[in-house]
Amino acid sequence: MSDSSVEGTTMSSSLKDPDDDDDFYAGSEDLICKVALPFSDPKFQLYHEIISLGEQIKTLKAEKPMHFKKRIKEEVTKLLQLKQQLGDDGSKKFILKTPKGTRDFNPQKMAIREQVFNLIIASFKRHGAETIDTPVFELKETLTGKYGEDSKLIYDLADQGGELLSLRYDLTVPFARYLAMNKIKNIKRYHIAKVYRRDNPAMTRGRYREFYQCDFDIAGQYDLMIPDAECIKIVAEILDSLELGEFVVKVNHRKILDGLFACCGVPEEKFKTICSAVDKLDKTFWADVKAEMVDEKGLPPEVADMIGVYVQMSGGPELIEALLKDEKLGANKRAAEGLEEMKLLLRYCDLYGILDKVSFDMSLARGLDYYTGVIYEAVLKGHTNEPTSGGEPTGVGSVAGGGRYDNLVGMFDSKGRNVPCVGVSIGVERLFSILEARAQAAKGKTRTTETEVFVASAQKNMVEERMKICKALWDANIKTEQPYKKNQKLLNQLQYCEETGIPLVIVIGETEIQKNVVKIRTVATREEREVSRDDMVEELRTEIRRLGVSGGAAGS
Amino acid sequence: MSDSSVEGTTMSSSLKDPDDDDDFYAGSEDLICKVALPFSDPKFQLYHEIISLGEQIKTLKAEKPMHFKKRIKEEVTKLLQLKQQLGDDGSKKFILKTPKGTRDFNPQKMAIREQVFNLIIASFKRHGAETIDTPVFELKETLTGKYGEDSKLIYDLADQGGELLSLRYDLTVPFARYLAMNKIKNIKRYHIAKVYRRDNPAMTRGRYREFYQCDFDIAGQYDLMIPDAECIKIVAEILDSLELGEFVVKVNHRKILDGLFACCGVPEEKFKTICSAVDKLDKTFWADVKAEMVDEKGLPPEVADMIGVYVQMSGGPELIEALLKDEKLGANKRAAEGLEEMKLLLRYCDLYGILDKVSFDMSLARGLDYYTGVIYEAVLKGHTNEPTSGGEPTGVGSVAGGGRYDNLVGMFDSKGRNVPCVGVSIGVERLFSILEARAQAAKGKTRTTETEVFVASAQKNMVEERMKICKALWDANIKTEQPYKKNQKLLNQLQYCEETGIPLVIVIGETEIQKNVVKIRTVATREEREVSRDDMVEELRTEIRRLGVSGGAAGS
Structure with missing residues (x-):
């Protein structure tokens, strides 16, 4: 249901x-x-x-x-x-409450986010990316005319005197503004930040009014398909590292779509609207898409049928070869150009060892007024957007998308000078949802702190002694906590460690203080052993190494 | 000037x-x-x-x-x-342009930010803190009545139908809202995020309309001064780790200030306004503060003088002992309570090894309507707020501040139930300014990427061979780049490495490909040596370890 x-x-x-x-x-x-x-x-x-x-x-x-x-x-x-x-x-x-469509992140959710971001950033850095940041709001004019119909979803700030401002709607337009403003001709950057859309939130399906975007883009006048292929490689690396199971990166090319529409007889002014109909093929059946084309958008049924034949095709290099020989599509100059570029892209994907994860998919359309070349979208298998038996999309399928947009920077330049760009946006909110659900299903506790040692006391009036030990451990860069109450039952202290996953406890009592020793307790095994105060730091370090206490907040 | x-x-x-x-x-x-x-x-x-x-x-x-x-x-x-x-x-x-009072962060600035955040987060985690996040905007009502006169600086969102929203002004009120909403009775959390103030920006002095706050707070009903002392320990750790030179953490207590005003004869309704006059002592001379008290705020001159005697006192435990015996202050119940708590705080600071960095300073006041107990502020020596010879404050002095606020959460609870809190906010924007200036002065290049190896080709038509090598290195988790142009002059490729600080280059040419070898070039020494393709990854790993290529973006 x-x-x-x-x-x-x-x-x-x-x-x-x-x-x-x-x-x-x-x-x-x-x-x-x-x-x-x-x-x-x-x-x-x-x-x-x-x-x-x-x-x-x-x-x-x-x-x-x-x-x-x-x-x-x-x-x-x-x-x-x-x-x-x-x-x-x-x-x-x-x-x-929090505003509609927004939510707080508690420490459990933050721990999962941190894990995901760390893996993603590691991949971006592995490919030599820098990072930038831009303000959360832009001049209203900067966003004007960039999002078509979706402009109504932009959050405006109140006019309190001064400039008219809007919250950013994505990270791409601010990036283009940044490039034009600073006359930057080439950069490889990532940007992870929140964006804002006054959408009708379907929060159960992972859509919010405030959500993270996680963009990687390569700007610069470079040779065909070299940066484009690297973006796909990065998507593949990230999805692999998150262990989300099988996935496919669908690719298509604006020139191929344009050529296809042209040779099927779609009038040029209808390219955009027909394209947006094709774009729905991942969420609904061909019959519905055809109906939209014919009934709503006035395409002759035979034209729609011809489009239908092509857009239901997907495959690899062999499909491209076949289409290049296709008497209709191959004969169209624009389509042929696109197919040659696609061939090169797949060749590079092969060299990068990811060809088996890439599918040339003629139904992939992604908002055409933005992209000028290659477009792509990564979909998790087993989480597809395909219509289910009940006719309902399951929602979480597409987890990354992007493409080439060579004309956006020029919109900000006084002389219209362009900087060619290609990039990918990782759908982190969807990834978070999947990983949160998995963490919940596993019923293991997600650690929200990285505390390695808890300093406990077995008798009263030992807060000062605990403080001395804490100081020694902090100064030795050992992650340490102690009770914030002077006197707490030892049992409660140990229970806290079990609940929060702290692996080691230092226990002191009168005897230990007199003998200048401490007890080191391993929480998992409940074993205790005595070590001298002088050896405490070294012993703990050895123990932490032995237990392989993860720095990150991993599931237990 | x-x-x-x-x-x-x-x-x-x-x-x-x-x-x-x-x-x-x-x-x-x-x-x-x-x-x-x-x-x-x-x-x-x-x-x-x-x-x-x-x-x-x-x-x-x-x-x-x-x-x-x-x-x-x-x-x-x-x-x-x-x-x-x-x-x-x-x-x-x-x-x-970017909106007034905001700015972009280029990769150089981001590299410095990342360094600072990493050090700060490391300290928070060393003390067992979790992290949370809240939306960038709150219901307008959530912020209403929390900031006094400064409310006029709150950014409102336009009313586009639906809820009335405002951008967050700080992280403390959202934290209190979060605690009340989720009925959380204790948590130790940090929160690093941007906040928004429609202030008149003095950007040369490091003040902006959009800026980061970096808060650490301990919420819970705990024993006196244990969490309070840990906050100061954390501030000391952070400032030490950033190597900013000498600093002092000034501490005071609301009860001491209240007691002081009471026993000097300030009417209770004037506590707040007199307090805000005292607060200016770090930026101006006593004579000016006195004039404000007497001329503007109607205090009898002899009352102001009496306050003047006390608020110019600062010191350590010995000052507290003296004040406890002071016939005026020591006799005031509220002041005596505050002094006893301050004594305990300094005792704990001593145990934490930071007493020499803490100064009990009776002039420290920090907006009294917020804090209920200990207040503190860390000041860098050599960057003080003290009036200079020209009478102008130098601006960058205070780099952290905070205190105890036991009544804020109760403002959000339907039954007024409170959760005692104490926390500290690190003034990261000031720290960034200082470290950026230092990086500029050092003239060393700040690396903005972490790339370890650049894959270069010495002849034309080798892009596919480069791609194979890149794949091997990425798959081995070696941070690798290659030119995005098919054929680029070797000199330009090597120059790029020198400019961006990439330490190692793989160079291939026809000969190398035929011999199934690569050249490994060390950029700094320009030494080259040949290794077999099979050993390439291992050789590079050894070399990276040997060069101690820092993971972070450190100065060169």
Whole structure:
């Protein structure tokens, strides 16, 4: 079943919170939607009932088996009744939540993000990339005319006097602005930062209004397909290193699409709109795409059918050879150029050892007004966007995409001078979702700290002695914690270590202090041994090495 | 001399760009303020003259010796005349720049940032901290009533339907909101992110409208001064690791200040305003502070004098002992409590080996409506805020600050339940400025990539062979680049390595390919030796280890 059926129920309700649509009870990702009302307010209890019901519904939805469907509907009905009781003024109370479409990241989520970013950045650096950063907002004019219809999704800042500003919508336009402004003719850079879109968030499918983009681009006047192939190599390295299973990088070329449309008889002014119809082929069936082309976009059915024959083709070098000999496509100059470039790209992919992961896919279209050459999109197998039996896309499939955009920088240059660019954007939010789900399924705890040693005391009044030990360990660059309470039961201290995954404990008591020793306890085995205070640091270092305590926050 | 004198000249001019104030020629940090006008536009040349003059002025200002003052004034006059010629409509043209008070970070700056962040994060992790993230904007209501007068500096988003939002002003209020919303009773977290203030930017003094904050906080009901002392230990570790020279962490306590004001006879309703006067003591002379207290804030001169005696005191444990015996201060219950806590704090600092870096300073006040206990501020010696002979503050002095705020979380809780917190914010922007200036002064190149090996070819038509080698090296996790042009002169390839600091080059030519060998060239010594292709990876690994190629982007 689909989540959207349930969301539909409530969203279509006239009871929805005017300020906040469906988010009022769906809450932010952490199920939190609490009210800062005085307890004495008669609305207080009602609010809390509503919130708790909202949380129950969310939990039911997360479980998802079919037999919960009825129960969810019942709960939603109850919720709507309660909201009605609350009346309209309730919506004016201050609600403790994050803005719609945004969420906090707790330490567990941050630990997973850090892992993912580290692997991605390692790959970018392996290929000699630098990094830059740009402001979170740009002059409104900088973004104007770059996103077509999607411009309505741009967040504007309020006019508080001074310049008119907008939050960045992606990292590509600020990059182009940066190149033009600084007259940079070549650079290989990555940029990892948040971007903002006033989209209707489908948070269960990993779409948000604030989300990370993770871009790698090569700008410069270089030889055909050399930078383009390296971008694909990087995507392959990243997906391999994240161990996400099999994937395929679909590639296509704008010239091939243009040539195809031309030789099928699409009028040039319809290239763009037909292209956007083709782009839906990864999410829906050909019959629907054809209907859109014919009924909505006025293409003769035989033209659509001819396009249909080609765009359902995919393959490798042998397909390119065949198409070059194709009497229609091969005869079109633009298509033939594109096919020759594609041939070279696949040749380079072969040299980079990734040809088996690349598929020349004529249905790949990706917003044509932006790209001028190669386009690509990486899709995880087993997470495809293909229509499922129920006709619903499963959502998480495409995990990277990009292409060549040779004309964007010129839009910012006073003389229209271009800097050719090719790049790829890693869909990190989707990767996070997959890895979070995997971490949850594994039920192993994700460590959120890297603490190696906990300094515990077995008796009272030892805080000063613990502090001396902590100082010695910190100064020796050993990651160390101690209780922030002077006197805590030893059992509680050890429990804290087990819960948070701290592998080693220093235990001191009166005897140890008198003998100038400490006990080193290994949490996993509960073994303890005594070492002299003088040897403590060295012994711990050996132990940390032996246990292979990972620097990163790995799953246990 | 002061920058502001020059800025004053232009800011007070009626010719200033209505959209952009003084920034029009001051430009963003990178001196860039280019115009996207067609070259044929008669205004084009004028604009460019203005911009180039603006850049000259900026350069002169950066040099700063007194004898430039006259020249700067002349240039500014010329600039104003040119702007007048341009007339009013000029301001309506699209100017290629970043928003006022913001700037891009080029790879050099990013490399320094990365170094600083890595050291800071290492210290946070050494103390067992987790990290969280929150959205860049919050519900407007979340920020309402938290910043007093500074609320006017909050950036609001435009009302585009839906919730009213504002950009975060700091990381502390979002942290408190996060704790209350998730009912978290204890956490030790760091948060590094950008915050936004519509301040009048003084960019030469390192103040911006978009800037990083770097916060570490310990939340939880713990024993007196244990977390507070650890925050100071962390500040000391960070400043030590950055090798910024000597520093002092000034500490004070809200209870001591309150007690002091009470026993000097300040009426309670004036505590806050008198406190903010005291707070200026690090930037101006006592005489001025006294004048503010007496003339502006209506304090009897003898009360101000009495405060003056105390707030000019600073020292260590011995000062606390003396004040505890002081017949005025020691007799005040609140002050005595504060002094006892301060005594314990210094005792713990002693155990942590940092007492020599801590100074109990009665003039430290830091916005009192926020803090409830200990407050602190770290100041670099030799970069102090103290008035200079010219009476001008030098600006970069305070590099970290924080304190205890036990009541903030309660403002978000429906029942007002508090979570005691203590934390510190590292002034990373100031640290960046210092380290950037140092890098510039050292004239050494800051590496912006970590590339270890460049794959060069000595003859034409070897791109495929280079690609095979690159694949082998990338797969062996060796950071590798090659030219993106098929055929490039060897000299240019080697020059690129020298410029970017790549230490090793693989050189291939026809002979090498035939013999199944490669040449390994050490860039620094220009030595070359031949190794077999089979040994290439191992030989390079050995060489990389031998050269100690730093993973990070260190100065050369």
